[in-house]
Amino acid sequence: MKNFNFKSAASTKEASKLASGRATFLAGGMSLIPALKLRLAAYSDLINIKNIKGLSGIKVSSKSIKIGATTTHAEVASSKEVGKSIPSLSILADGIGDPQVRNRGTIGGSIANNDPAADYPSACLALNATIHTAKRKIPADKFFKGMFETELKKGELIEAIEFEVPEKSSYVKYPNPASRYAVVGVYVAKFNKEVRVSVTGAGNSVFRSKELETVLSSNFSAVAIDNVNISSKGLNSDIHASAEYRAHLIKVMTRKAVSSC
């Protein structure tokens, strides 16, 4: 790890102000610190955002759940309100990494990082989330742009993520046995007017599956998926899973998700 200046921001304003030059935000540090230690990244300043009041916490209304950026995975997993209103979201949070990671890692950090195998991005797409930053509101559909790439501008701070409450939903992942990130994770959410299906782990970034959404919109049942043809084209192929196997897993995970909705 190369040396850096450690700064702690007391407000979102201060955080945004400090985030100039070769500076970056530090939330749970679960992705950033390993990258620094491996010398894959180096910054002049790390701006701790964990002390900013109001940046963490969960607000629930009948239509949406708004989760502050520095809310930890453990807090989401154990929140009674989340469990009641969107149980699949607490299940997702409970399945991230291990207890240490869940106690430190934050939802804002996960989304800003946009790891192609991370869990939360799939929730954002399926639950039609809005990403609130210090400057603007970004619909999830526009937020995730590619591998580790998002719509965020340099120094733009995520303040909260607001999820729409669906009629029912489910998230099922096939974890990579080594890292426990998703080899394939499928989030299915049924709303009054539409079904949204997002897939993580399989492509170079999280994506929505139009085929699955179309089929499930007309018949929301596990058997409906049997006849969908998921192409392996463009899917990731690595030592953990071939594209063909990932395409197969998308179907299996979708079937499981729909059955457990």
Place this chain on the structure above:
Amino acid sequence: MVSLIGSKLERKEDKRFLTGKGNYTADINLVNQTYASFVRSPHARAKINKIDISKAEKSPGVVKILTGEDLAKDKIGGLIAGWKIVSQDGKDMKVPPHPPLANDTVNYVGDHVAIVIAETLEQAKNAADLVNVSYKIKKAVVNTKEAMNSEAIYEGIEKNLCFDFLLGDKGKTDEGLSKSDKIIKLDLINNRLIPNAMEPRASIGDYNPSSEQLTLYTTNQNPHLTRLVLSAFSAIAPEHKFRVVAPDVGGGFGSKIYPYAEDAVVAWASKKIERPVKWVAERSESFLSDCHGRDHVTHVELGVKNDGKITALKVETIANIGAYASLFATVTPTYLYAPLILGLYDISAASCNVKAVFTNTAPVDAYRGAGRPEATFLIERIVTEAAKEIGMDQAEFRKKNFIKKFPHQQCLVHNIDSGDYSAHLEKALEISDYKNFENRRSQSSKKGKLRGIGFSTYIEACGIAPSAVVMSIGAGVGLWESAEIRFNATGNVSVFTGSHSHGQGHETTFAQIVGDKLGVPIENIDVVHGDTDKGPFGMGTYGSRSLAVGGTAIAKACDKIVEKGKKVAAHMLEGKPEDIEFKAGEFVLKNSNKKKTIGEIAFACYLPGQFGEVKSPLPAGVEPGLKETAFYDPINFSFPAGTHICEVEVDEDTGETKVEKYTAVDDFGTIINPMIVEGQVYGGIAQGVGQALYENGHYDESGQLTTASYMDYTMPRADNFPQIKLGFTSTPATSNPLGAKGCGEAGAIAAPPAVMNAVIDAVGTDVSMPATAEKVWKALKKNPSKKAAA
């Protein structure tokens, strides 16, 4: 007094380990210490054109940068292969030089190019980034099977062949095969494993210019041998001026038996700069540069009669030993492997041909089980297929072929002194509830899961090893063990062992032996190891040898203490030594109520004579002091054996395998501390299941290690396991007075075939290790007949 041997005492060492107070090499910090970072090769195979350190040298805090050229100038020798193997054509094995810092070529990703020493670790790393090495990249040789057909990596080592070894009689074996009714054939891969000790390697060189004493603190299982090798072959320092300390060591599994390049380099560098030099591996460095394990490609043929009797066994193996021949790299796939292919079966003809090849991958050396897991995997896989082929029950087939009379001279090497294989098989069948397996299979089927069962009846050769035998087959050293018992005047005891504990619990087990033998309370006994300045020369810990060989040396030293104690007691009690009985810590004169405790005797030995009230004269001719040393050279290997039965469930949608039930019944002979033994078995099984289902050291075509972190290298975790059920049977070893056979490797040896036989039973076709979900899914696609009921 209750016997300490056989009781589940809590481990004496756990207090410090569990409270974070262990003293590991990385915990040691010396005055005026510097920090080292190694420049490593990013290429699998390349010629070094030039190493430019000019920029790096100017980087802040840099103390010294040293390369292979400096090493050569100082005439520091290379690392050695400690065991000479002779090929079937009578020629000696061929090994390339292995300089601790590369001379003009690098031969695997992670190979050592330079050491950068600076005032802080960060400065060392920053400067290391600035060392500019220009390479001419060459095509890497990576694949085990293809190595012999690839370009030679080293001049003079044709076909990349280290040796072409043959054990057994090929003619007789072919004859046996031709006489069989069926010949079963299998092609097997024994996957490459990365040891992943919890504690990464570390070493600190500390040269004292005024005393000319060099101390090396290092994560090592074998400090005396490390000193010997680094003195005699690398010429780092003469043995009497060289101290090697291996303090608390957090796991080794074989990967820390020998000195590494880093050990040699920091020790030498410290001499050059006359300051301590500290290096601690990062986990990435461990993945790249710790010696790996296994990596065999094997063809095996087994002849059987229709009644189930095995007639012959033929094995052909290509063993990948990586870029260099590490210290035990050549014995692992030969003498630790080939004799064991017979398993615990009575087979009258067998041959095993092993071709060891060099590749541009990390060196491969002993890893928990070392050779024996590879042997056990092939024999237990093929025996399982044979039983299926002739339609016999797995247990019956095995029983029919078990060795039943002891001692038994096998057709290859070993003379097995004791065992009762049906006993552990029967017990395992009972504990695993074998008779109701088909019920469980249909229960699983109802859930949409495929259930399979796998057997592994294994044997291993441990208690390594009779020196005369091993030296006659190429070992560079004898494999005896040493012990010293030092009584203090106040009656407590320091026990020195030449073996080394890095998780095995010697401080407790050995204290139990001494406590029983000498009648001293266990809290008054301290077991000391891991420092060449403290105890006598020892041969370290590996090959499940510590108790059978090291424990016996301790028992023998205790006997000598008692013998001397009897003389002293006889004198003090005014009797004859032959009339003194020693029991539970007391020397008692026969037919009298006169006695002396061992504490009183120790006191007398250190304070001989009369002083006021104290009256403790020694008999004439008896030296003062109470300290005895014993060296023990075993007369034979020991042969632990057992039966492991595994049941798995396979998810046919995803191909994922889950171990549902695991039973292990082991015969380790005498057990000193059952709790410690159970821990060893659990850990071994976890590693074996890891090999079968998860772990895989994988290099891509260019020789990059693609599984170089926990993101990609799958370690087994607690949630991968059911509650493992254990049982024990016992036929004591006859080769050592304790009757101990060794338990450290059994789980890792037995588990892979038990798990794989279960997976293959569930899936219906062969699957190679590790049986990852995708592989199993693909196998199921090919074999759609296997469908669960749901």
